[in-house]
Amino acid sequence: xxxxxxxxxxxxxxxIDIDIKALGMEKTPERVANMYxxxxxxxxxxxxxxxxxLFQGEGDGLVAxxxxxxxxxxxxxxxxxxxxxxxVYKPHNGMVAGFSKFSKAVEILSHRPQLQxxxxxxLAEAIATGLKAxxxxxxxxxxxxxxxxxxxxxxxxxxxxxxxxxSMEKDGADYAQGWHLLGRQQP
Numbered sequence: 001x002x003x004x005x006x007x008x009x010x011x012x013x014x015x016i017d018i019d020i021k022a023l024g025m026e027k028t029p030e031r032v033a034n035m036y037x038x039x040x041x042x043x044x045x046x047x048x049x050x051x052x053x054l055f056q057g058e059g060d061g062l063v064a065x066x067x068x069x070x071x072x073x074x075x076x077x078x079x080x081x082x083x084x085x086x087x088v089y090k091p092h093n094g095m096v097a098g099f100s101k102f103s104k105a106v107e108i109l110s111h112r113p114q115l116q117x118x119x120x121x122x123l124a125e126a127i128a129t130g131l132k133a134x135x136x137x138x139x140x141x142x143x144x145x146x147x148x149x150x151x152x153x154x155x156x157x158x159x160x161x162x163x164x165x166x167s168m169e170k171d172g173a174d175y176a177q178g179w180h181l182l183g184r185q186q187p
Contacts, residue, residue: 005033039073042111047126050104054095054131062135062174064088064181065102074146075113083142083158088178089127090135090167097131105130116142116161124163135167137178162187 009029013020020026057063064087071082085106109122124138140161147154167174179186 002033002037005036006030009033038111040112042108045108047105047108048130050101050108050126051097051130052101054097057091057094057096060091060094062088062090062177062181063096064178065099066182068103068106070106070110070140070142072110072112072114072116072119074144075115077146077150078113079145079149081114081116081142081144081146081159083140085123086139086182087123087127088135088137088168088181089131089133090174092132092134095131102127116140116144116159120161120163124165128165133166135169135174135178136163136165137168137175137182138163139182139184 006029009032010020013025013029018025020028066084066086068085068087069082070085071080073079074081087102105123105126109119109126120138120140123140124136127133127136127138141158143158147157164175168178169175176186
């Protein structure tokens with residue numbers, strides 16, 4: 001248990017005039033410290049350890065993993081953003097990774113203070129590097145609670161970010177096929 005984080009949460013709540021004892025929230029600082037420990041457990045972890053053994057696939061087509069659910073914490077306000085991540089990659093010499101490895105890479109990268117744009121780029125780079133993929137396309141569609149809980153209160157707004165590497169960067173056949181596999185129109 002992180003006593004420093006617990007004490008800091010107690011001090012934070014006191015600083016914004018919340019009397020945790022009067023409200024029956026005595027265990028809230030401990031709960032919050034534990035929750036944030038989990039939400040940020042991707043800090044210091046490397047996705048290189050995720051991929052493990054690669055397997056020889058059959059054929060030379062693109063591989064798509066669609067709609068991986070995720071959540072992360074916006075580094076500006078420490079409130080969640082969440083949604084789905086879809087990936088298309090072109091294997092190098094037919095070598096593919098187990099599908100669960102993509103969810104694990106997403107978990108590591110999203111469990112740290114993040115920006116959606118950075119998360120998109122980091123995941124594309126992790127796949128390109130970890131799998132030596134010939135091409136990578138990552139699309140993230142998310143809802144940013146900092147947009148819906150404060151300011152303009154832009155309820156229902158979603159943000160979409162993309163990142164491309166290798167053969168997916170060009171306006172060629174792999175790029176078009178990647179978008180088709182995701183069921184989307186290419187931008």
